[in-house]
Amino acid sequence: MLIKYRFLGLLSVGAFCMFLACKTQLDNQALSLDPELRTGKLANGFTYYIRKNKSPEKRVMMYLAVKAGSILETDQQRGVAHFIEHMSFNGTKHFPKKELSNYLEKSGVRFGADINANTGPDETVYQLPLPSDNPELLNNGLQIMRDWAQDANIEAEDVEKERHVILEEKRVRQGMQQRYEEKSIQLCSNGSRYGSRLPIGTEEVISKVTPEEIRSFYKDWYRPNLQALIVVGDIDADQMEKAIKAKFADLKNPEKEKERPIYRAELTGKNQYMQFIDPEFGGIGVEILMKQKQAVMATTSDYRNALLKNLLGQMINARFRQMPFATFTSLTGGLSAFSVNLGTKPAETQPSLQGVWLELRRMQEQGFLQTELDRVKKSYQQRMADALKEHDKTASEVLIKPYLQHFLTGNIAPGIAKEYELTSQLLPDITLTEINDLLKSYLKDTDRDIIVKSSEENKAFLPDEATVLSWIDAVYTAPLSPFVDEIQDLPLLKKTPVPGKITSLEDFGKIGVQKITLSNGVTVWLKKTNFQNDQILFKGLAEGGASLYPDADHQNAINAANVVSVSGAGNYNAEQLSKLFTGRQVQVSPFVNDLYQGFSGGSSKEELATTLELLNAYFTEPRKDQEAFDVLIGRTKEQLANKGSNPAQVFMDAVSLVLGNYHVRKQPRSINSINAVKLDRAYEIYKERFSDASGFNFFFVGNIDLETMKPLLEKYLGSLPAKGLKEKARDLNINIPAGRIAKTVYKGTAQKSSVMLVYSGPFDYSFDNTFKMNAIADALKISITQRLRDQEGGTYTPNVQMSMTKYLKSRFSLTISFDCAPQNVDQLIVSAQDELNKMRTSGPSAENLQKFKAVSKSGLQSGSTNNGYWLDYLVSRNINKEPLTQFFDYETAINNMTVQSIKQVAATYIQDKNYVKLVLMPEKTNH
Secondary structure (H helix, E strand, O other), X not given: OOOOHHHHHXXXXXXXXXXXXXXXXXXXXEOOOOOOOEEEEOOOOOEEEEEEOOOOOOEEEEEEEEOOOHHHOOHHHOOHHHHHHHHOOOOEOOOOOOHXXXXXXXXXXXXXXXXXXXXXXXXXXXXXXXXXXXXXXXXXXXXXXXXXXXXXXXXXXXXXXXXXXXXXXXXXXOOHHHHHHHHHHHHHOOOOHHHHOOOOOOHHHHHHOOHHHHXXXXXXXXXXHHEEXXXXXXOXXXXXXXXXXXXXXXXXXXXXXXXOOOOOOOOOOOOEEEEEEOOOOOOEEEEEEEEEEOOOOOEHHHHHHHHHHHHHHHHHHHHOOOOOOEEEEEOOOOEEEEEEEEEEOHHHHHHHHHHHHHHXXXXXXXXXXXXXXXXXXXXXXXXXXHHHHOHHHOXXXXXXXXXXXXXXXXXXXXXXXXXXXXXXXXXXXXXXXXXXXXXXXXXXXXXEEEEEEEOHHHHHHOOOHHHHHHHHHHHOOOOOOOOXXXXXXXXXXXXXXXXXXXXXXXXXXXXXXXXXXXXXOOEEEEEEOOOOOOOEEEEEEEEOHHHHOOHHHHHHHHOHHHXXXXXXXXXXXXXXXXXXXXXXXXXXXXXXXXXXXXXXXEEOOOOHHHHHHXXXXXXXXXXXXXXXXXXXXXXXXXXXXXXXXXXXXXHHHHHHHHHOOOOHHHOOOOHHHHHOOOHHHHHHHHHHHOOOXXXXXXXXXXXXXXXXXXXHHHHHOXXXXXXXXXXXXXXXXXXXXXXXXXXXXXXXXXXXXXXXXXXXXXXXXXXXXXXXXXXXXXXXXXXXXXHHHHHOOOOOOOEEEEEEEOOOOOEEEEEEEEEEOHHHHHHHHHHHHHHHHHHHHHOXXXXXXXXXXXXXXXXXXXXXOOHHHHHHHHHHHHHOOOOHHHHXXXXXXXXXXXXXXXXXXXXXXXXXXXXXXXXXEOOOOOO
């Protein structure tokens, strides 16, 4: 336990020296890795990490990390590291050709959604989640990792096919964001090697690189002394360690191995300025980066520094009302930055930037207040306590990432128990002076980059470097008022609720659900789980929503909940609520959509009463705040004005219009539509939507105590107003139009097209039919990926989605989508339609149906141990008026599906007579 600074005046000189020695010892104490983590290194240099973790049960996550990325490429190899990542999925020693993905998909592990990999400048990481209760599959998972480590085949035929896929991946990335990254990274990395080593590589290298050149990079850098296997999950750690030693001990390092150089982006002390002009950029953007060296995490002193930075970030964020104008950000090459980033209308850049900087100046000169620091300290401590409570329920995919960073960067992952201990020791002694000094150290005038952005037509509004600096300088001569930390100590509600009564309680024992009916007509569904130790999720909704209002009122209705959310409830405005609940697990979000109004949120067990009280406040005492409304509307207009000419956004706006049959409610958001939102009318609609609770159903899932909840439900839900109306939503008849429709949108200059093929119509909604329709979409995605990507090399990630509705009217829509070269649009559409025709005439292949069944069963197993899954399940059963016990029929329904039964459903519903073809083409094409 640390001696507090305030006692120093009572210490003798000797005791004072002892105190300093102890404090220095603590500051310099090396952090140790999580004691629940087992680590080791084989004789060949191969590193392993093993951690037993039972959340989720019967699952394990494996990472293979290689300290080899694009930074190691020569100029003639740019893109090879990423190419190898692709080739690792195209055949290995024990899984040739496509056997690897076929084997895993038959086992319920899906490429992309589950099995994946990523290439960065400094590393390549492969991830493989598996069921851990199948010894054969677990052993083969290790074999796959072993093959990736040194036995990828990289055959000439496969290289030729995959280069087309990688070129399509590069095409998908084309656009303003990619162009910005390619230009800005050279500035942000201070002219270092990182500025010319984006992992996607160059088109020239991807198009021409030979299999021999790819194998050469693989042989040089895929070696055990640069590799680690990280295994976290529901496994026996002793057996896993034994298996790893047996499987990876024979990996060989090259006889004449190349030295693995360490590259860094260094601070230069210089300031830099850059203009980014792009036809798709809307408005004006200004980004100011004040760069520092990226901190390491190796000692308790490092941990304390990170804690200081975290607290400062929260305090800055709170000052800007959660809008990220000023944030800490990581850069490539070992640099980080304190960044100021904003987008404005062309003529409003100066006042916008000066408004942000004036607040920074206030923090810089006046410092923060003790109340602000106390609040974020309390919040941070509470979050650590909450994380500690879930120590045995933390998901493996969360635990594994810090271990990965330890291997790649050396940052220590001490584990939540140690972090909680460190936080408890260090947090009390962090002073306001330290926080204020830290901010001053970040607001510096060296190692500063200024980047300004616009389109060509707005270029005249771009400030040069001197102008930006003059704007900032002018802030320091302006009058500066003191910051007022507006806090209050009042009850949340203005009026004490008059409790209702529980009139009935029904137990659905098989599914573990209790149904409670309250005296005002509110129905509550409770499901107790132990998936998390201290989590309760909820959702409440009633029919009606914006559908009950005329088209002229649609914008007011659909924005009504947003207007109240920024205003607050009860005795507190939104900002005061944010301060009141800082660090506490109290979350309530009202919503009004086209068909429903309601609430969603979550809570800890301890905060459940407060959460329900806040829900009651939003229901019965919503506030109306003109200033908050003006800020909301202003920021929304700013976003719309700055969305620019993004081709993807223009295309999706067109898609929404066409599929919505050009209904006024499907018009894209615009300045005019936002101008239609009026505070008084939106507030009035909100109050109307929440004036009658009698039709509401509330669903609570989590670590619930029924007896504790009963009086809370009676007080906060049973007291809600009830008129007995139990309204129904109005069918607005907004459906995907019947017939054959085609629309092409021409936008953008990148040689990239997007395609959406939509089949829709009426649908006989039943339990079996929904499973079969989902099987159609899943199997079709597999076959279309095999055809369009693997065989034809025409696209990177084709997608197939099935949507089905039952409420109001039963309908379905099947959407096939992909990006590709403009000249390949027609042929790829023909290929996609051919695969759909095969589905209607022959059904899915037996192999693809088996894959769907395996994935569905795996998803059922992992999903059913998740609170969010059960909340969605209960809500959907209620909306569709389906029995709660359907869950127990899932596996039978999956097993009973046949190729013939799926073919019949596909032929019955998915017909060419209702077909919409939507295509995005560049404004100028090369053909």
